[in-house]
Amino acid sequence: MPHARRLLASIVLLLAAAPACAQLRDGEWVSYRDAYRVMVVFEKYGGPKNFLQSQLQVLPRERAGFDGLQLTLAGKSTELHLALDALGRTRLPLQKAAYDENAALVLNRKGVPFTVRPQVSIVARPDGVYDSAELRAACVQALEFARHVDAGARGRQCVGARFVFLDKGEGGVRLRREGGGEQGLPMQDAGDGMQAVLVRFGAQPGQVVTVNAPLAILPVFE
């Protein structure tokens, strides 16, 4: 019985201490350590990745625009504001100090519960011209990385790349064949005001030309 009483007292003390430490609102933070642990895998990956980038993507639980939204890395001695792009992505800095402080990732807007996930995409070229062989190589790099972290991806194949644009006005992807001739590719609604163009890899070499820089170029596996 004395054991039970002591145990009960300890649990009550712990329970009383917990809310005092809970200055963060439920659902509105993500552990930096957990995010670090997922994101560092790409940094440490030893395979080819020169065509790729890895970003942390914020996923609000409810519909919310990313206009003016920032992710803040907040620890005892760390405060770093990370701008989000229109897809809610940012490059997560990998900092030992923030890791050791067990820092949190929070948004600069209250009342937006969210989760995060890593997203690997193909780096956009400044000239907007993508050789189809290079695009395929980038997709293969992304697939090899996916297989590195997920054995379930081993049965998949690269079939194309999806160019995502903010709205229709910005879009426009043309396929320039090696023998001459250009063909515009159809836009698809990608939701949340986004438009996307799917470029499927074909047997014929050529180039993919974008009018404006895409928000993201995502590899497509099937």
Place this chain on the structure above:
Amino acid sequence: MNKLLSLALGAACSVGCGGAWAQTPAANPMPDGSRDMYVGLGAVSAPRYEGAGSRKVSALPVLQVQWSSGFFVSGMSAGLHLGVSPTFEFGPLLAVLPGRDESGSGTGLDGIGPNAVAGLTSGPLDKSAMLMRGGTLTGIAEIGARLQGGVFANYYLTPQWRLTGNALYGSGREHDGARLQLGVQRLAASLGERHHVALSAGLTLANRNDNQTYFGVTALEASRSRFAQYAAGGGLRDAHLGLRWNWTWTPSWLLTTNVQAERLLGSAKDSPLVERPTNVTVSTAIGYRF
């Protein structure tokens, strides 16, 4: 989340499950020189011993530490992650198997080992007195805590599903018992969720030396206890199911709750020491992440 939440505090099982289902935490990439540590305290309701019909409630200390070097301590086990692939973890593993005395308690938790009783109880009168004390192992020799050594390996079919296995040697009265545990786990996988539920199922195989120690009854023990002599053999020892729920309150505080159901099988199930072949262990603890 991802494997992360295999941040499942393996420690929560360490006392309540008698160390039998110690599970290795997922590899935790971190900055050089860093560590990830959880400590906590809670309570566990478990059978007095494996197969007991009666239960006890004990304090449950929680400890899980991982270092950037790959070393980890998880409850009553410690090991080293040697693999570099995110889909395959392996390495050496040490685990402490709590002892068992006549009251059935794990070593040190209750702190009272009625060692003298074994030598004093004999004869029909004493036996009938012992029969009145069901749920204890009066007359059965005490078994000390054992340090087991071996290896573990986990293979991730996907980031959410992993096959787990470990082989440990060193249990049993003569330190020559061996156990092989095989299982499958469904891990919680999304980053930022407050509630993470992980499910597991597995089997344990044990050699004869291990089973005889924990489920056998020697002629001497039979003569001074209420149990008939029994020679346990090796083979399938148990099947178990587990559910772990981690509720993270802040980056530092969480509540970890674990429910484990175990069904003894084969020679272990048929032991006269076994009053109830299916048992459930429930534990809950508050943890702090440093």
